[in-house]
Amino acid sequence: MLLAVFLSYTPILIAQDVKTLLKQVKDKYDKVNDYTADGKMKTNVLFIKAPIAQVKVYYKKPDKLKIRNEKGVSFIPKGSVNININNVLALDNYEAIDGGKEKVNGTECRVVKIFPISDDENITRATLHIDENQQVVIKSVISTKENGTYELVMSYKNYISYGLPDKAVLTFNTKEFKLPKGISIDYDNGTDKDKKDKEKQKKGKVEITYSKYSINKGVSDSVFAN
Amino acid sequence: MFFAILRIELFKIFKRPRTFISFGAIAIIVLLVQLALKVNGKDFIELYTDSQSDTFYIPYDKMVNGYFVCVAVLHMILIHVPLLIALIAGDMISGEANLGTLRLLGSKPVTRTELILAKFSASSVYVILLLIWMAFLALFGSILLFGKGDLVVFKEMDWHQMNDYDVLWRFFAAFIFAALALTTIAAMAMMFSVFSENSLGPIVATVCVVIVFTIIQQLKVPMFEQTINPWSFTTHMLGWKGFFYVEKSADGTTIDGSIENPTALVRSAMILIGYIVLFLGVTIWYFRKKDILS
Amino acid sequence: MSPIITVSNLTKDFKEVKAVDNLSFQVNEGEVYGFLGQNGAGKSTTIRMLLSLIEPTSGEIEIFGLNLKAHRKEILKQTGAMIERPDLYKYLTAFENMKLFARLSSVKLKDATIKDQLAKVGLADRANSKVKTYSQGMKQRLGLACALVHNPGLLILDEPSNGLDPQGIADMRKMIQHLSKVEGKTLVVSSHLLSEMEMVADSMLIINKGRKVVEGSVSALLNPEKTEVELITHSANALSFIQNSNWNQFLNQAVGERICLEIDKKCIPVFNKELVENGIEVQSLRPLHSLEEYFLSQTKA
DSSP states (O other), X not given: OHHHHHHXXXXXXHHHHHHHHHHHHHHHHHXXXXXXXXXEEEEEBTTEXXXXXXXXXXXXXXXXXXXXXXXXXXXXXXXXXXXXXXXXXXXXXXXXXEEEEEEETTEEEEEEEEEESSTTOSEEEEEEEEETTTTEEEEEEEEESSSOEEEEEEEXXXXXXXXOOSEEEEEXXXXXXXXXXXSOOOXXXXXXXXXXXXXXXXXXXXXXXXXXXXXXXXXXXXXXXX | OHHHHHHHHHHHHTTSHHHXXXXXXXXXXXXXXXXXXXXXXXXXXXXXXXXXXTTEEOOHHHHSSHHHHHHHHHHHHTTTHHHHHHHHHTTTTHHHHHHTOHHHXXXXXXXXXXXXXXXXXXXXXXXXXXXXXXXXXXXXXXXXXHOXXXXXXXXXXXXXXXXXXXXXXXXXXXXXXXXXXXXXXXHHHHHHHHXXXXXXXXXXXXXXXXXXXXXXXXXXXXHHHHHTTTTOHHHHHXXXXXXXXXXXXXXXXXXXXXXXXXXXXXXXXHHHHHHHHHHHXXXXXXXXXXXXXX | OOEEEEEEEEEEEETTEEEEEEEEEEEETTOEEEEEEOTTSSHHHHHHHHTTSSOOSEEEEEETTEETTTSHHHHHHTEEEEESSOOOOTTSBHHHHHHHHHHHTTOOOOHHHHHHHHHHTTOGGGTTSBGXXXXXXXXXXXXXXXXXXXXXXXXXXXXXXXXXXXXXXXXXXXHHHIIIIITOOEEEEEXXXXXXXXXXXXXXXXXXXTEEEEEEEHHHHHSOSEEEEEEEEOOTTHHHHHHTSGGGGGEEEEETTEEEEEEEGGGHHHHHHHHHHTTOOEEEXXXXXXXXXXXXXXXXX
């Protein structure tokens, strides 16, 4: 009986625990009102061949984020800006379930599954892997209505006290790219045949290595305007 | 003696008003493309990026820079330049026959081989000058109008992006390759020219051959892709584009200064050189034994 | 006089047509050599073979004592030519054309020299006009100037008077005579203007259907010991008189009132006397000795 009671109450108890954990994480992130950071962005998308880009990342509470390549051209995945952990932590009405523990890149993490209750949210489901000791999110998998699923893996070092990563790797769904026939006559250097085999590989990856965070020094709203 | 004839041939080419039609036509086309991209650059890029605009932010303004415009110009006009080359090279021998001056040349103390080589070299110089003119307008003109920046080139299944400091050498290499490709056209037009006694025939024949092989190439039918296309000069003439296709490392980022599959480019260049030698060989062989009756 | 051109057994076949058939002739230094033949006789083909524009099917050509095939460059350096219409580069000026042909002949001339040469053919004041603005006569003179630009020893002129007006023809004749008699050049001239050829040529070759008909000095060909004599008479018994006399052996042909005989020049007065004494009315009795008549008689045969 006791066991039955324990078992029936366990999720609620655990839900309360994970919400506390999420609150602790949110509080940590809340210490940062805004930041700017320099970063090196590597793009690994099947059809994009891009060099390492020097980017500048801007953040402003509660959920404004902008990645800009000040000098050159970069193709920033829309999800990396629209969908971030702050979107998840800023949710008011959600259910959280403890998904147990899992190791991510050698760090023991608590897995928290989050389901927004409101139908209006773009996020349909999120799974956060939280380092309970440091109270930071190591990995998040966020499913959205419009942009598919995004996976974000972060590693921390110098700015862990602010919950800011030194490196973030975003994995996202990509669509196949193929120019319509007749739009151009290409030079066939024999490499397209290999790509046809890899077409199924539809995940793209963007890796940003951060440096020079400038935290809580104020960021103008105009930065986030398109 | 060869250089004396070459100078004479160049003198003749650049004394003819028709030579400057090509230079004028290129200037007009380049300016029109530049104007179009200045006004509708975003729409032009959207043609290529439309399917990805949900997934990525496309920095249209930064992409429409001088380098991108120059590639677009080359893309659009290099396919049509053979006509302008044929206009001069196709007239090299048949035009003289038509004018009645071939018999004067043939009765001068120069060998027929020297004459053909000088005429071919003069056509090649014309090709190079036309390309320099094109480079001047399309590259430097576009840089002046649109500024510099990273270059993004769209291939059938890839986007190739290059840092701005890694672009200029590619243009020079591409122009050199384009010169080789267009010299192939000049050699072919001259070959047709030696068989004819009027200018129109070789010009039309050259353009027809280019059109036919380009259509075969565009059809992308396996039957042709495995037989004709690997050896068709129109396939390899597009090799200049290869200098704008970059190689990427294992982590997915591009390597500065790299070319995707340089072996294919070398092969294309060798095939084009092979065609030039073949066309020139046939021209010399036929012209040496040709009875000049015009 | 040493031979400048020696042609031996020259033949040219164009598919099934024999344009030149086993032709041999010789052109001596300093002479004007007339080259005669009807249209399609093979004159231009032969001239083009002399200039290596056409490859002979068989036969040998020696110019300046050198084989043309083996020493083409050396020979052409000393040869000037004007072939049919002198179609020069119309989009260039006379001066530019001259300079261009001088360079092609391995000669570098000063601008002043070119202008002098243009002055010799009366084109000094039009030296900087484009050739497309020239009249046919001016083009012809410029063509000759271009052929002479490198001061060749041998000049080959194919129909040099073609398209010229009477004054132009006379000017061309004077130039040919000047080049031969004053400058000592050897000239091969083909023309269909027979009276002109009669006036300028020292020797001549008549060809018909690619074959040599006759070759020799003009004086010898036009003033032979025996000549064809044409008698025009209204007398109906003229032919029977001749046929019944010793003159019958000299009778060539008789058509209507025209009777031709080939007799010794010295016998013409005797023949005339006999005709009159026998009551035959002589309307005309004359030797056929003009080049035109000679040419027609030879080529008809």
